Amino acid sequence: MLDILTCKLLRAIGAKIGRGSSLPGMICRKIWPGSLKTLKLPEKVIAVTGSNGKTSTVAMICEIAEKAGLRVVCNREGSNQIEGITTLLLSSADPRTRKVDADVVILESDERFCQYTFKEVVPSHMVITNLFRDQLTRNGHREFVRGELRKGIPDSTRLILNANEPLSCAFGNGRKGTSYYGVSAPELMEEPGIIHAYDDGAYCPICGGKMEYSYRISGHVGAFSCGKCGYASPKADHEVTGTEDGKLIIDGKWEVAPQILNEAFAQNIIAAYTAAVEAIGIDPQKAAELIDGIELDNGRVVEFDLNGHPGRFMLCKHENSMAYNGAISTALRDPSEEVTVVFIVDRLSRKYVANDMSWLWDVDFNRFSDPKVKKVILSGGFAHDAAARMLVGGVQEEKLIIEPDLDRMMTAVAERSEGTIYVMTCFTDQYKFLDRLKKYGREAAK
Ligand SMILES: [Zn+2]
Structure with a gap:
């Protein structure tokens, strides 16, 4: 009984200081190691x-x-x-x-x-x-x-x-x-x-x-x-x-x-x-x-408007191909004739330091060679790695705009985009775009 009451109490306290999810369980497991097994x-x-x-x-x-x-x-x-x-x-x-x-x-x-x-x-x-x-x-x-x-x-x-x-x-x-x-x-x-x-x-x-x-x-x-x-x-x-x-x-x-x-x-x-x-x-x-029509409220898709261009921010995951390949498919399926893609890779993880970029080769970036994609704007510390990947994949060099600096990236997105804008990046880098979007005074519409 004491384990459950302690956990409830720690969770309530933890919720106030932002440590309510793992820490109470960790403490209870130390004091009562077998308690999880005995729950009904x-x-x-x-x-x-x-x-x-x-x-x-x-x-x-x-x-x-x-x-x-x-x-x-x-x-x-x-x-x-x-x-x-x-x-x-x-x-x-x-x-x-x-x-x-x-x-x-x-x-x-x-x-x-x-x-x-x-x-x-x-x-x-x-x-x-x-x-x-x-x-x-x-x-x-x-x-x-x-x-x-x-x-x-x-x-x-x-x-x-x-x-x-x-x-x-x-x-x-x-x-x-x-x-x-x-x-x-x-x-x-x-x-x-x-x-x-x-x-x-x-x-x-x-x-x-x-x-x-x-x-x-x-x-x-x-x-x-x-x-x-x-x-x-x-x-x-x-x-x-x-x-x-x-x-x-x-x-x-x-x-x-x-x-x-x-x-x-x-x-x-x-x-x-x-x-x-x-x-x-x-x-x-x-x-x-x-x-039917379920909308997950997890910020994975943000619709916006920038200089008259409709835009979609799509949250993906660095170091993994699936979400990026899905986002690329969505961009290529956009009903408009022209699409600009923005891809930001600045930091791989919040938890550990690793500069392994092998995952760039798992994503089908070569699909940006599709004539519908007019511009590909690459930004962040790994913009040049991304560019190398795309060039080897056959993406036309004239489409690429390489702006490692994030502020200059934002200017390029605002001034040089054609058609619908698709922004793809990971949660580690998402605010590098979303915060700058707000600064441009064009708050996300959704
Ligand atoms: Zn077999």
Whole structure:
């Protein structure tokens, strides 16, 4: 009882000083190491992990569940390691009964920390979104992450897997009760002829044989099959089958308006929909209605206007290709004839110092050679690295404006843009643009 009361108290105090998410759990774990295991959880505990899309997928599952009238406990603000999850669950429990007061618990978890958290909290379901190269200097290679994640999947947990991502999808091989989701919409498929600097889908993760793709959604995500061992994209239980008038079609019948129309967001939506239907048990039509038009209030997209040019700021993640590839697709799909892209790489991380720029080669920047893209403005301390990547990728030199200085970048954006402006950068660098946008007196419209 004392552990729960202490955690609630520490969380309340911590909330006032901005240390309310991990620290209370960390302290309680030191004093009462076994307390997380003895909590009484609801039957439905859904874990979400993977390199990309965790936060958005969790936010969407939470919203669907709450709109369906369920009581939800969820770490939607992040804090996805064991200390944060301890804080969340202890402080949501009744001190006398030790019951967590919810119909469903939804937990975002760091891939490498599942092995610690899910020894103490056994999820009924686990959504694994994908395994990508992601912050190489912190995480190591994705095969290493797969090995670490494997230690964190309890035997009794039912998996919900991405049928189009070969490495994480292999967790379902021979495992009963697994559900799969996918994207087969032709409009969201990669245009032919993209040359990837790396191809993480070239070889089978099970036998090492050569992998074939009948289509690709983005990079190594697509409909794959191994000619040697027969490992192939399983049939998806739920999928995005098409698009119409800017909407996604789910399972050939439900129309759902996405906040952003691109392959990355489509994968998050179908992951959340599948979790809602298969894990929570919400009726498919109802789940589609509840997910329709969902707007995540996480600042990932900011609409603005600059010198008469409509603009879209799209929050991506450095050291990872998926969000950038999605943002590039959105820019190329813009209804206007002309597009200017602004790409800012100034600082890689708030937490550690690393100048590894290998990830620039994972992103399909060569797509900026498309005639629709009129200008590419590059800024920040790594602007020249970005320019080198684009030139090797075949982007026309005359399109590039290289302005490492951020103030001069802003002047270039205001004065030299053509058509709709798409700004892409990471949360570590976002205010370097957004603050300057405000200074220009043209506050974001949304
Ligand atoms: Zn194989």
